[in-house]
Amino acid sequence: MQVPLIRLQCGVNSYDWGKIGKTSAAAKFAAATASDFSIQEEKPYAELWMGTHPSLPSKDLETQRTLLDLVQDNQALLSKDIAEKYENRLPFLFKVLSINKALSIQAHPNKKLAEQLHARDSKNYPDDNHKPEMTIAVTPFDGLCGFRPLAEITHFLKNIPSLRSLVGEDEAAKFESAVSGKETSSSESDVAANKKALQAIFTKVMNTDKDALATASKQLLEAANSEGAQFAGEGGPSNDGKELADLVIRLNSQFPDDIGLFVQFFLNYVKLEVGEAMFLKADDIHAYLSGDIIECMASSDNVVRAGFTPKFKDVDTLTSMLTYSYAPISEQKMAPVDYPYTTLSAAAYSSNSSSILYDPPIPEFAVVRTALNKTGAKATFDPIQGPSIVLCTKGKGTISVGPKKEKIEEGYVFFVGATAELVIESETDAEGGEGLVTFKAFCELGSEGKL
8 A cells, every 4th residue: 555645847938028047936846856857047937736637647756656556556655535525536736826927817616617627628728627726825915816805996097097007988988877886785786797897807808909909008107116105195005106106117018908908997906925825715716925824725727818929818708707896905815724634742832833724715725834943843643534635835844744754845745645644743943934844735525633
């Protein structure tokens, strides 16, 4: 029988938006997992993938067999229930993203739409699964996520002339009239009418012709450069004028005359500090802008794109699929809680070590972040009825299942099989900071492992 602790070799994707060379956490972690991989200093490295997805499956470092082969040969590694429910595959895909410039304006399809897109266009939609996802900041992060409160969008329409000209006076007035006085109403009929008005105006913007976009972009950039703190009017959204103006200038330097320059006035601008997280449902619009993040998602590589990208764009699908939910970004942020299924040693308690759970409202995954801040500090994870993947992002120590003990350090990745008690011990002292830091993504059906 396969010992349920397997060190993984994980692949890294090189996309244009990735961080360059050794500045990329994804590249550094990939170099730690594979002896035949060396970082090229001028190359962008974007995503480290950890899982069984066929586009870039992880491998057993020792045997070079794919993790997909291993779990399909030994159903007990996943557990019988999870193997049956998820067709003998890991139900989640774990990633590290290192973002140097804007990712595409995008959304991930729900399960039904994913099946339709894959059947229609398997080249651009490579699987038939949905892709809800959770983001945890490893370094300071910023991005565009979800539609803003409607009052903020109305404010921008009134105070950014280039945006209003792009939308058109009739469409802008129609939107303002439709939502006026009902921006925060919770009645079903008002919310449905608001979403319909938002879809109409957003679809109009996303279908702007090239010449009109070039003219409006030039006007927008001139205003951002000249108005500074007065950009986008006073007394409006919580984002200050200088911050918004700087964002316009920054994004235009990456994607000149792109529709994304105007999409940002419809979406929340969010910043995450280290350890903060947010959850995106299927069909939620977003565009990540910068930072290193841990990302966990259902096992899929489906992305519907419509801006900030040289890749295939599908504007019609994007504008028709979105939820058009509008809310402050605080509603998408997640608050982690203590994870009660980890036992911390006395040395761990005395050094303010912690084990916290990020638990999105879906069955495919949850993530535990554990920080052990003193040599000899130990965390013992109760057995769960499902698989885990453990990534070390800082420090060094050991990881063990039963009699099998391995060293663990920054960039090391391990698969842990179902029903295994897991022990992680630190060999790093941290004065005023954190020592050994690990992220453990897992799936367990039922409520035993998830709160």
